[in-house]
Amino acid sequence: MKTSVIGFPRVGTLRELKFASEKYFRHEITAQELTGIAADLRHIHWMTQVAAGIGFIPCNDFSFYDIVLDTAVLLGIVPRRYRELNVSKLDTYFAMARGYQGESGDVKALAMKKWFNTNYHYIVPEIEDDTVISLDCEKLTGEYEEAKALGIKTKPVVIGPYTMLKLCRYVGSKNAEDFADDVAEAYRQLIAECDEENVEWLQFDEPSLVRDMDDDDKALFHRVYERVFADRADCKILLQTYFGDVRDVYEDIINMPFAGIGLDFIEGKQTGQLIDRYGFPGDKVLFAGLVNGKNIWRNHYDKTLNVVGQLRDKKIDVVLSTSCSLLHVPYTLKQETKLSQDYLRFFAFAEEKLIELSELAALAESYNYTELEAYHKNQELFAGTRDCNSDEVRQRLAAVTEADYARLPKRSERQALQKKEFGLPELPTTTIGSFPQTKDVKSQRAQLRKGEISEQEYVDFVKGKIKECVKWQEDIGLDVLVHGEYERNDMVEYFGEALGGFLFTEKAWVQSYGTRCVKPPVIWGDVYRKKPITVDWSVYAQSLTDKIMKGMLTGPVTILNWSFPREDISIKESISQIALAIRDEVLDLEAHGIKMIQIDEAALREKLPLRKSDWYTEYLDFAIPAFRLTHSGVKAETQIHTHMCYSEFTDIIPAIDDMDADVITFEASRSDLQILDSLRENNFETEVGPGVYDIHSPRVPSVAEIVKAVNVMLTKIGRDKLWINPDCGLKTRGVPETDASLRNMVEAARQVRK
Ligand SMILES: Nc1nc2c(c(=O)[nH]1)N[C@@H](CNc1ccc(C(=O)N[C@@H](CCC(=O)N[C@@H](CCC(=O)N[C@@H](CCC(=O)O)C(=O)O)C(=O)O)C(=O)O)cc1)CN2
Numbered sequence: 001m002k003t004s005v006i007g008f009p010r011v012g013t014l015r016e017l018k019f020a021s022e023k024y025f026r027h028e029i030t031a032q033e034l035t036g037i038a039a040d041l042r043h044i045h046w047m048t049q050v051a052a053g054i055g056f057i058p059c060n061d062f063s064f065y066d067i068v069l070d071t072a073v074l075l076g077i078v079p080r081r082y083r084e085l086n087v088s089k090l091d092t093y094f095a096m097a098r099g100y101q102g103e104s105g106d107v108k109a110l111a112m113k114k115w116f117n118t119n120y121h122y123i124v125p126e127i128e129d130d131t132v133i134s135l136d137c138e139k140l141t142g143e144y145e146e147a148k149a150l151g152i153k154t155k156p157v158v159i160g161p162y163t164m165l166k167l168c169r170y171v172g173s174k175n176a177e178d179f180a181d182d183v184a185e186a187y188r189q190l191i192a193e194c195d196e197e198n199v200e201w202l203q204f205d206e207p208s209l210v211r212d213m214d215d216d217d218k219a220l221f222h223r224v225y226e227r228v229f230a231d232r233a234d235c236k237i238l239l240q241t242y243f244g245d246v247r248d249v250y251e252d253i254i255n256m257p258f259a260g261i262g263l264d265f266i267e268g269k270q271t272g273q274l275i276d277r278y279g280f281p282g283d284k285v286l287f288a289g290l291v292n293g294k295n296i297w298r299n300h301y302d303k304t305l306n307v308v309g310q311l312r313d314k315k316i317d318v319v320l321s322t323s324c325s326l327l328h329v330p331y332t333l334k335q336e337t338k339l340s341q342d343y344l345r346f347f348a349f350a351e352e353k354l355i356e357l358s359e360l361a362a363l364a365e366s367y368n369y370t371e372l373e374a375y376h377k378n379q380e381l382f383a384g385t386r387d388c389n390s391d392e393v394r395q396r397l398a399a400v401t402e403a404d405y406a407r408l409p410k411r412s413e414r415q416a417l418q419k420k421e422f423g424l425p426e427l428p429t430t431t432i433g434s435f436p437q438t439k440d441v442k443s444q445r446a447q448l449r450k451g452e453i454s455e456q457e458y459v460d461f462v463k464g465k466i467k468e469c470v471k472w473q474e475d476i477g478l479d480v481l482v483h484g485e486y487e488r489n490d491m492v493e494y495f496g497e498a499l500g501g502f503l504f505t506e507k508a509w510v511q512s513y514g515t516r517c518v519k520p521p522v523i524w525g526d527v528y529r530k531k532p533i534t535v536d537w538s539v540y541a542q543s544l545t546d547k548i549m550k551g552m553l554t555g556p557v558t559i560l561n562w563s564f565p566r567e568d569i570s571i572k573e574s575i576s577q578i579a580l581a582i583r584d585e586v587l588d589l590e591a592h593g594i595k596m597i598q599i600d601e602a603a604l605r606e607k608l609p610l611r612k613s614d615w616y617t618e619y620l621d622f623a624i625p626a627f628r629l630t631h632s633g634v635k636a637e638t639q640i641h642t643h644m645c646y647s648e649f650t651d652i653i654p655a656i657d658d659m660d661a662d663v664i665t666f667e668a669s670r671s672d673l674q675i676l677d678s679l680r681e682n683n684f685e686t687e688v689g690p691g692v693y694d695i696h697s698p699r700v701p702s703v704a705e706i707v708k709a710v711n712v713m714l715t716k717i718g719r720d721k722l723w724i725n726p727d728c729g730l731k732t733r734g735v736p737e738t739d740a741s742l743r744n745m746v747e748a749a750r751q752v753r754k
């Protein structure tokens with residue numbers, strides 16, 4: 001049985017590509033040096049897959065930033081303002097990804113969005129009315145030939161035409177339908193080019209097929225592929241789907257001229273049923289996504305082989321595949337020197353997943369696999385002996401009652417009490433929590449890790465930073481202060497390190513966007529709070545000022561969504577456990593005199609199911625109550641804030657209000673303030689701080705521009721309900737622009753108050 005990989009991570013085991021790219025951005029290395037490092041990484045990644053015996057090895061899954069942006073370039077979708085910079089191809093590419101400010105011009109980056117239900121972000125291609133779709137296969141054929149020169153026959157990967165049409169932003173008066181034929185034509189040409197190159201298989205990633213599709217979507221899908229398949233070609237097309245099942249088009253795709261169809265058996269709840277009901281044609285290959293590309297637990301061979309057996313009983317030609325690109329898991333367990341084998345043997349990162357694929361393929365070929373060692377070693381992992389449950393945690397959760405999910409008195413009464421308690425000016429100014437994580441902060445932490453400084457030296461250093469930060473904020477004139485989050489490497493990893501039931505890794509980096517990576521902690525067992533986490537920092541910070549200091553926590557939904565979750569208990573149960581742990585911290589902060597507590601739910605929207613029918617029953621019905629559980633125990637006067645990074649919650653506004661926070665801040669500066677109308681229409685009750693400027697760019701907003709934004713907000717939101725703040729934390733920003741921006745923000749608030 002053959003094996004296939006949908007995509008492989010590309011930043012490098014030790015984030016070599018990140019460091020090289022950042023050096024290139026700082027003009028410390030040349031383009032040639034950067035492309036050389038990239039080629040070396042591709043070489044290593046291919047060889048790793050060859051060594052594991054993978055049959056279908058991808059190429060063109062490498063990217064300097066994002067594969068959607070790569071596919072946009074492949075199709076010639078490069079907006080005029082970037083072409084007019086007249087810089088090199090590589091720099092034009094980076095200008096779209098990160099913006100450009102220099103001799104050749106000043107352009108902002110293209111928008112960035114969450115990639116389906118992951119913590120990866122893609123660049124949103126922009127199509128203008130006069131955009132001419134034209135094929136540029138240089139990167140794709142280049143990588144194919146590069147692998148061929150190494151003796152490796154690869155399967156080129158691109159985002160498919162339907163998904164591309166759905167993900168693009170149309171900035172003129174034309175829409176996806178208007179570009180459908182031209183885009184299809186480019187893919188038809190691409191197939192012809194691949195034919196020339198003797199490419200055997202070409203993979204079209206079409207994750208948009210797992211979303212709800214209406215009749216228009218289906219018509220678009222058919223229209224495009226009829227044209228793509230207009231000519232006969234030898235090159236075989238693999239329609240690769242992931243992140244769910246394709247229930248709306250399954251019957252269609254099995255009758256279309258794809259040589260292979262890739263289906264997700266991990267997240268695709270109905271994948272098995274669809275095959276049972278409608279069959280699978282004998283002339284096509286089923287790329288069965290059975291090895292989880294998103295989570296890090298070992299595959300349960302017995303279960304997988306059962307599914308493979310059933311498919312083969314149906315006479316289906318099966319290739320064993322990952323469920324999605326391995327981009328979403330770290331590289332290798334080999335770099336983890338601190339965790340014992342008692343833990344590590346339960347995990348498989350990307351490289352170990354390659355081994356799983358080949359072991360599974362070998363087992364599937366043998367009639368007596370249940371007698372083989374690989375099978376037995378795997379079975380042991382699932383024998384129920386993993387030490388991960390806590391009776392105490394279970395009992396505590398069982399004792400939670402309906403009343404624990406409801407905060408009293410009701411919000412409108414609290415709001416009146418809190419106005420008196422805090423006596424803040426109208427339009428209070430604040431920030432989202434983090435201040436610039438400058439070099440000194442990261443290097444102190446690195447020294448602590450390496451044992452070069454003591455715990456006490458580190459604590460003293462962070463306290464020094466907090467002191468500076470409080471002074472800085474007082475000087476700027478902000479109304480509600482924060483401690484700056486200098487003690488945190490990351491808002492989720494930091495809590496993972498402090499909570500019982502979590503494990504954390506040393507080098508298990510996963511790309512979040514561009515050169516930015518995260519190291520998600522692993523939820524190993526039942527979660528509880530071992531001891532106070534943030535209390536000392538917050539109490540210290542409050543002691544330095546007469547102004548109100550906001551306590552700063554990460555909420556249970558975000559902690560779960562940005563960790564590797566357990567697979568042996570439900571997400572709902574894990575989130576509830578984390579909620580109780582955060583509740584302990586909330587109550588402790590309150591007991592120690594912290595009067596405002598922000599519980600960030602930056603990632604609340606991220607795991608909202610891709611299909612609407614599942615939104616409430618499979619997610620919101622427990623995610624929202626879990627948030628309420630964290631704060632239902634506080635006094636009426638204690639003000640609970642929350643923060644969400646993306647304002648893409650127009651369609652779930654009642655659920656957000658139902659979190660029952662007193663104040664919510666969110667990102668609205670780039671979303672044309674459309675969200676404000678929806679808030680009004682839904683009689684949103686929570687006080688709001690729709691970010692007045694974009695922190696993702698170093699650009700300093702002027703006073704006038706902020707005044708204007710605030711005045712627009714005031715036409716939609718009552719004066720007594722509006723807060724003034726940036727749209728997210730300031731940790732990725734530099735000090736000078738932060739200072740200038742915040743001063744302008746405070747001045748703008750003063751002017752509007754007058
Ligand atoms: N988990 C998570 N997901 C999120 C976000 C987030 O904040 N957290 N924000 C949104 C956007 N995504 C983001 C993801 C990453 C970063 C980010 O800044 N990542 C940093 C790493 C952060 C980190 O953990 N840093 C470590 C240091 C890690 C490191 O590189 N250390 C060096 C040494 C550094 C030195 O000596 O200067 C080394 O070990 O080699 C720390 O602060 O301690 C990066 O890639 O550069 C920002 C936004 C959505 N998803």
Ligand SMILES: [Zn+2]
Nearest residue numbers: 602645728729
């Ligand atoms: Zn944010």
